[in-house]
Amino acid sequence: xxxxxxxxxxxxxGYDPNFVPDPVKTFVVHLYxxxxxxxxxxxxxxxxxxxxxxxxRFFKDTPWPSVDAVAQYVDNDHVFCLLYREMWFRHxxxxxxxxxxxxxxxxxxxxxxxxxxxxxxxxxxxxxxWLWDMVDEFVYQFQSFCQYRAKMKNxxxxxxxxxxxxxQAWNVFGVLNFLQALVEKSTIIQILEQExxxxxxxxxxxxxxxxxxxxVLKVLGYFSMVGLLRVxxxxxxxxxxxxxxxxxxxxxxxxYTIVIGCHITTIYHYGFANLMLRRYVDAIREFNKxxxxxxxxxxxxxxxxxxxxxxxxNEQMYALLAISLSLCPQSRxxxxxxxxxxxxxxxxxxxxxxxYDDEAFAMYDELFSYACPKFITPSAPSFExxxxxxxxxxxxxxxxxxxxxxxQQQLLSGLRTFLKVYxxxxxxxxxxxxxxDEPTLRTILMTYKHKTHAVDSAGKIISNADVDFxxxxxxxxxVESKPSKRYGDYFLRxxxxxxxxxxxMDSIKLE
Amino acid sequence: MGRExxxxxxxxxxxxxxxxxxxxxxxxxxPDILPDLENYVSDQVxxxxxxxxxxxxxxxxxxxxxxxxxxxxxxxxxxxxLMAMPAPDxxxxxFLIPERVxxxxxxxxxxxxxxxxxxxxxxxxxxxxxxxxxxVEAVPGFEQAIQGYAIHVLSLTYQKIPRTVLxxxxxxxxxxxxxxxxxxVENSGWVIEKSQGKGQLIVLxxxxxxxxxLKKNTADSAPLEHVTRIFPILS
Numbered sequence: 001x002x003x004x005x006x007x008x009x010x011x012x013x014g015y016d017p018n019f020v021p022d023p024v025k026t027f028v029v030h031l032y033x034x035x036x037x038x039x040x041x042x043x044x045x046x047x048x049x050x051x052x053x054x055x056x057r058f059f060k061d062t063p064w065p066s067v068d069a070v071a072q073y074v075d076n077d078h079v080f081c082l083l084y085r086e087m088w089f090r091h092x093x094x095x096x097x098x099x100x101x102x103x104x105x106x107x108x109x110x111x112x113x114x115x116x117x118x119x120x121x122x123x124x125x126x127x128x129x130w131l132w133d134m135v136d137e138f139v140y141q142f143q144s145f146c147q148y149r150a151k152m153k154n155x156x157x158x159x160x161x162x163x164x165x166x167x168q169a170w171n172v173f174g175v176l177n178f179l180q181a182l183v184e185k186s187t188i189i190q191i192l193e194q195e196x197x198x199x200x201x202x203x204x205x206x207x208x209x210x211x212x213x214x215x216v217l218k219v220l221g222y223f224s225m226v227g228l229l230r231v232x233x234x235x236x237x238x239x240x241x242x243x244x245x246x247x248x249x250x251x252x253x254x255x256y257t258i259v260i261g262c263h264i265t266t267i268y269h270y271g272f273a274n275l276m277l278r279r280y281v282d283a284i285r286e287f288n289k290x291x292x293x294x295x296x297x298x299x300x301x302x303x304x305x306x307x308x309x310x311x312x313x314n315e316q317m318y319a320l321l322a323i324s325l326s327l328c329p330q331s332r333x334x335x336x337x338x339x340x341x342x343x344x345x346x347x348x349x350x351x352x353x354x355x356y357d358d359e360a361f362a363m364y365d366e367l368f369s370y371a372c373p374k375f376i377t378p379s380a381p382s383f384e385x386x387x388x389x390x391x392x393x394x395x396x397x398x399x400x401x402x403x404x405x406x407x408q409q410q411l412l413s414g415l416r417t418f419l420k421v422y423x424x425x426x427x428x429x430x431x432x433x434x435x436x437d438e439p440t441l442r443t444i445l446m447t448y449k450h451k452t453h454a455v456d457s458a459g460k461i462i463s464n465a466d467v468d469f470x471x472x473x474x475x476x477x478x479v480e481s482k483p484s485k486r487y488g489d490y491f492l493r494x495x496x497x498x499x500x501x502x503x504x505m506d507s508i509k510l511e
Numbered sequence: 512m513g514r515e516x517x518x519x520x521x522x523x524x525x526x527x528x529x530x531x532x533x534x535x536x537x538x539x540x541x542p543d544i545l546p547d548l549e550n551y552v553s554d555q556v557x558x559x560x561x562x563x564x565x566x567x568x569x570x571x572x573x574x575x576x577x578x579x580x581x582x583x584x585x586x587x588x589x590x591x592x593l594m595a596m597p598a599p600d601x602x603x604x605x606f607l608i609p610e611r612v613x614x615x616x617x618x619x620x621x622x623x624x625x626x627x628x629x630x631x632x633x634x635x636x637x638x639x640x641x642x643x644x645x646x647v648e649a650v651p652g653f654e655q656a657i658q659g660y661a662i663h664v665l666s667l668t669y670q671k672i673p674r675t676v677l678x679x680x681x682x683x684x685x686x687x688x689x690x691x692x693x694x695x696v697e698n699s700g701w702v703i704e705k706s707q708g709k710g711q712l713i714v715l716x717x718x719x720x721x722x723x724x725l726k727k728n729t730a731d732s733a734p735l736e737h738v739t740r741i742f743p744i745l746s
Contacts, residue, residue: 172575176540236606237571239563240539276606278599379577397610401602408629439634442676446631449667453720455598461667463720470721473671473712479723492741499744 017066021058024065025073027051028084032074035083035124040208044127051087052305061095064088079122082113090137093144100159103145107169110138114178114220118185122216128207131216132259135223138175139230145170146376150391152383160383172378176231179224186221189247207255222248222255226262229269234376236398238273242457245270250286260297261306264290264313271320272373276402279454280328281464287321291338315345319371322346323364326353327409328452329416329466356410364406368399409451411444419467419478427474445471535568545572545579552584552591559652561591563600570607582615589621590647593628594656597663601625617646633661637682658682667720671704674711 027050034042055064067085074080089106092098098106113134116122149163149170168174183189194200207219225244232241248256250270257263267290274283294314301307321342325334334342342350346367353363375394411434418430431441452465468479531551534544548569555561566588573580585608592600605613605622612618620643627636636657640647647653661680665672678684683691692713695701702714719725 173540173542180540235571235574237567237603238606239603240567240571243564277603378575393610398606400610401605405602408626443631443633446664446668447629449720450597450629450631450664453597453667459598461597461720463726468720468723468726470723471669471672473673473706479726492738495741495744499741 015062017063018069020065020069020073024054024058024070027054028070029073032077032080035080035126038125040125040127044129047127047130048304055091055095059091059095063092063096079116079124082109082116085109086113086134086137089141090133093137093141100148100162103141103148104162104166104169106141107145107174110141110178111174114182117217117220118181120185120217123214125208125215126219128219128255128258129261131219132223132262135179135220135227136261136265138178139227139234142170142172142175142231143234143374143376146172146378147374147391149381150377150393151389152381152387153389155387163381164383167380171380172235176228179227179231182217182221182224183228183244184221186217186224188218188221188225191218192222192247203254206258219255223262226256226266226269229273230265230373233269233273233373234394235378236375236394238276241269242273242277260301260310264294264310268313268317268320269373271317271324272371275320275324276398278405278451279456280324281330281333281454281462282456283324284321284328284330284333287317287324288334288338291317291321291341292335295337295341316371318342318345319367322350322353323367323371326350326364327406328464329354330464331466354413356413361403361406364403365399368402369395372398408447412448412451415444415448416467419469419476422476423478423480425476425478427471427476430476445469445476531565532562535562535565539568539571542572542576545569545576548572549581549584552587555591556587556650561595563592563595563598563603566591567603567607570604574607574609577609580612582612582617585612586617586621586646587650589618590650590653593621593625594650594653596628596657596660620646628657628660631664633680633682637679654682666715666718669715670717670721671712671714673706673709674713677713 027046031043031046034046064087067081067088070084071077071081074084086109089098089102089109092102093106155163188202191200191202195202202218202222207215207222209215209218225248228244229241232238232244245266248254248266250256250266256266267286271283271287271290274280274286291314294310298307298310298314301310318341321334321338322345325342349363349367353360353367372395375398377390377394381390414434418425418433422430427438427441431438434441434444436444448465452468453461453463456462469476470479471477531547534541534547538544548565551562551565552569555566570585570588573585589601589604592604595601608618613622620639624636624639624643624647627633627639640657658681665677665680669676674688678688681691692701692703692711696703700716704712704714706712715721717725
């Protein structure tokens, strides 16, 4: 069936899906061999570099040869063909626009590939980059499908028939259950926990298996936790998304930091979720760290196919940082390098946002819309007339709720300005300066307290106020926000540092 | 895969009854658990318990299969979320409810009530709540929960608070307020002062949010885990 379609396509599109240029033949033969020999380094080279080079040279705007055309060079190996098809579709999505039929076929391929992995019959070692790309692409194609499906207005009868017939393709339950199955079957959560007690080696091996086994299920399970975080963010369920990420300790490096794409995706969604949960300090802290990291290390990725994505996410996170700092001013959380970049890109917009007039909300709208994930509507479309496009609905809801929250904080920046100037002030006086009556001032003061005291994941109240106060009957006492010198922390760090230096010196052999 | 597990769970012979919490933890992307989650909402209402995880799971399932959504249950979930303040649970739920559903009258009312609570407008809140008795009285414990939130915000803000301000925030006056204050004095360390000609002044217990001295002490403590890192070095 597929072959006939492709032959027709060849006539239509002016390329032959069965033509395999010699360099491509060599490519699949070698890749197949390296995979059988578990030569991870060579696999990585071919996957990262050779595949890109060949794509540029032969397949700039056409798909790679069909899997049927290359199967003969690789012993018709079932698993290799699934892997090849995965790359085939990924290339298609990147360079061309997939048809509905192709989208459905890609889903089928992922199903087959994941089933094989879940049944534990895979005995390969694949590079982490490839395994991450699989999960990343899986979620991306799901998101792309939902966007595509939600544009019902101009669908042909053929497309509608296909959608009705293959209603399981890219079904949200299917997607989530596959990711969840990978997490569970790999027992990655238990592995990470046991690793903390020294009973397992996972992170220290970069996820690879040095006991003759396979890293595929374990690492796919690990990356699927990030995949779940991403899917939940796309659905607007930030709380559950963060819960899915919990087993990964983002305060330290880990397997998630080995692949820069994974590192960035993780922190981007972690930060965004915390922003929507009003945990601004957590968001700011993580955005700061990753932006500094990208600043230092992006030069090493200039030649990589992920470079553009890295730059895009970098810009989006600066926008999110600008939003977070406008809603929750902090003086000490942002590194100087990041801060100067931030001022350059968004300095003017931030000062406008903090004025909380109409223009301010236009700015919040603009930055949020630029930086937010591509939210999706997961439910199946209604096939009843009239057919409408509803692909913007999910985004509009999240934006609306975000702006609603920003609006509730409208009067707080004015209050903050006064608090910075006075050490004590009577309610009556402040009310007259702010041109409100006393009862209204009391509500503003309580709003300030409520909004600056977030509830953390453990249910504890954490203050993120840079300027604070308390009220004694009818007088406001401003609490000076001098940075508290954290002696304890400082000493601990220096002790560890000194020990490190001494150890290093001890290990030097003098000639 | 998920469906089989759920079926097996239900067949489980004479032993472990799968709790809803377990379903949500291990079987959350399974459309078959929807009735269990709906029943659990009713349980939460009648037994005055609360589970954010389970309710988010249900709202998600409603999102995936919008024809199965029950407005009444969603309203109950939102009222329970309101009662969880200062936690942002109400917003978390709204993120999962389609805009056109939020336009329904009962949800618009709840959103307005939430707005009043988020912005400290307790007087307007209690006025609004009394006009919507049918929504809020369906959930026992509502009044106490909101009073708890009000006291929480007051404790962040005030060291000393005039009686009238407290009365307005928790919607209690006269003799009932006297009784309430007595209870708080006995059990929560509140103190009542008589202010010159202005009526009673209630002194709230000090905490790190309304007392700068207590705040400084908590800021400098280092968590135990960090200290344990240097034990190998010190030995």
